[in-house]
Amino acid sequence: MFLRLIYESFLRQKRRKLLAGAAILLGATAVTAMLTIGVSVGNKMSREMKAYGANIVVAPAADALDVEVGGVPLRPAHSGEYLKQSDLAKIKQIFWHNNIENISPELPLTAQIEIGQTIRQVPVVGYWFHHALDVGGESYTVGAIGLHPWWRLDGTWPRDGSRSEIAIGETLARRLQLQKGDRIEVEQTPVTISGIVSGGNAANRTLLVPLALAQQWLHRPGAVRRVYVSALTKPEDALGRSNPATLSPKMRERWYCSAYPNSIAYQIQQALPHSRAEQIRRIAQGEGKILSHISGLMWLVALAALVASGLAVAASMATAIAERHQEIGLMRALGASHGAIAGLFFTEVTLLAAAATIPGYFLGSFVADQVSQRIFGSGSGVIPALLPLTLLLIIGVSLIGGTPSILRAARTEPASVLRASV
């Protein structure tokens, strides 16, 4: 009888059920969309912030002091220690390997450039421009171009294996009166200027050459001076700022398994022999602060959406139940108990909320995906874990919204209701 009453209620009150269901569906759509955006915004924004460049730098542990002003190295070319190029793949094998977005080794030196009869000393930096890094059978594209999206190029980038192509910073090119396509001799090697680079403050004043060519000029095959790493990290909190050596084993494991800039740097340092890895605080701290504020804002907006949707759904449920006071009066007149009426309405509300939330969840996921695609160029997809959460939230607010009306309805005196409707 109970099931039949519910079945008949849905069958005979299609308009009312559709109206209440539509309100729940829209509420579920807003909640799902905002939760999906809230969950995915951290990673999306973190990727967006890769435009700031590397957030971790790796240098030889026993390296001499950096002697550079305005990004231009002034240290004698052959001094200091080096890292091995062959070790760099290990960076993509650490625990947080999936968070390593880019790796860009650099080898600075000072080279002799011969233009006509004039010989000058110019700063040179060897890079991987667009390098295929093989790690355990998989190939990843890494290098300086991806790490410096603000660089602008007139021409083409030198090929990574090339020994005859170089790029030149626009300030240096202007000073030396060089143009794209010019052939010059650097360290007695004839090279062609394939492109002129602008937009990079230090790069504007240097020659940008393939790493192998810089190693050849420095007579250091397989050597790199520094490695810049761009990693997806989470904003630092008190634990992130801790010194792992002072932590208990349990906390140390938590620190190690969190994508803090310091813990990723620590793992890189462990993976690369004789290296010193540390966060570039200007980028890592700025990124972390802005990221936490943007994520926090989106979570607060999601919370506002949840509360507002909850109120709207609750109001719809209250209205839908209040409309049925005559029916309730009739049921009471026919002998239905308070508990039976309340049970019937609670079941109806739960079924309606569940039935409307499922399409609302998919609609919300679709809306979030479209928003994400439009703003970030990549979708957010469907997050299955949000379905039970949305179901719980929407059923919860529907029941909360409907409860006062259900209880009031259950307490109704049948005679007064039936008399009022005559």
Add this chain to the structure above:
Amino acid sequence: MKKSGSFLPLLIWRSLIHRPGRTAARLAALTVSATVATALLTVYASLDSKLNHEFRTFGANVVITAAGQDSRSSEGTPTELPDNALEAARHAAGSQSLVVPFAYGIAQMQSGAPIVVAGTDVKAAEQMNRWWQIHEVAAAPTDPDAATQSGAVGLVPALAGVQAKKALGSNRFKLFYGGQPLAFETSRTLQTGGAEDSRVYLPLDAFARWTGTRMTALEIQIPGSAQEVQAAIARLRKALPEAEVQPIHQLIAAQAGVASRTRSLLLSSVLLISLTISVCVLASLGASVLERRRDYAVMKAMGATERRVELLFLAEVVLLAMAGLGCGYALGSGIADLIGEINFHTSIAPLWQVAVAAAILNLTIGLIAALIPLKALRMLKPASLLQGH
């Protein structure tokens, strides 16, 4: 006509207080829509200023050096800026900008190894570069050698980068510039993960007395959007034609990208939530108007014209919408301020423009919610409505 006109407010008032529960439900729905719209639009309107404030975390976004900086002295010291550069830059960059002078040089440690020394207003540099991590170091036993050998120049307080400190060893050390010694004492070290770690920072006037170089670079933090920063750069270039004004492209480009994406994301969220809430409220209000079909039929049966009955219904909705706006605007502004305090640690002031937008939204919702059911009721005969059809 006059009599019925004065009767209308009384009728509206009676209608509103006759069923206080129903009126309260409708008022609550319109308050929710106004609250959500006010809160989200206020946060959206203040987002740019909040984000621009956050971008200050990255430090200087413009660097000024002397033109032809690449022609350095034999010791690698960059060319000096003209004396008036600091004042001119402060004036051109605007009062909100932070301008910090720097002078760089290459000194030698006692071992003869080179080290970069930088003269600056250390306090201002710390204020601009909030990402600098400063560690206090334990006071070392006095090294009388360094103090006595410093001669007339004295013991200069220094901020040493962590790598520089490691290379120098003691808290008190001596550096040489062009053969001229200077003794330093450091009580703090600096860690950044960048070139600063290998430098020793000292007050600008002490640097000038020691090296004869006054100022080689100005680092400027210009607050505001990418467009405002570009405008300030143009002013700086005009004010200092002999200097090279270089924006730090990575910061300016990334700031524009992040700000624009955050703005789009929040706007999408505002539209999505407002639309959803509006439709929910619309459905709820529409149902409550339909619920009053008997009132409509009684009034029609008693001879009221269709226009007058509709006017009564619409006036009620307008009153409720405006009352909802009043409550919602106050509540929404409070929520926006709370979001600002929680997330950005600064308040977000209410904006009158947002009240106008929320009023338009609330009135639109209210009127649509009343007009659609009224159109449906208009098609029905009063007699059939009173019979319960």
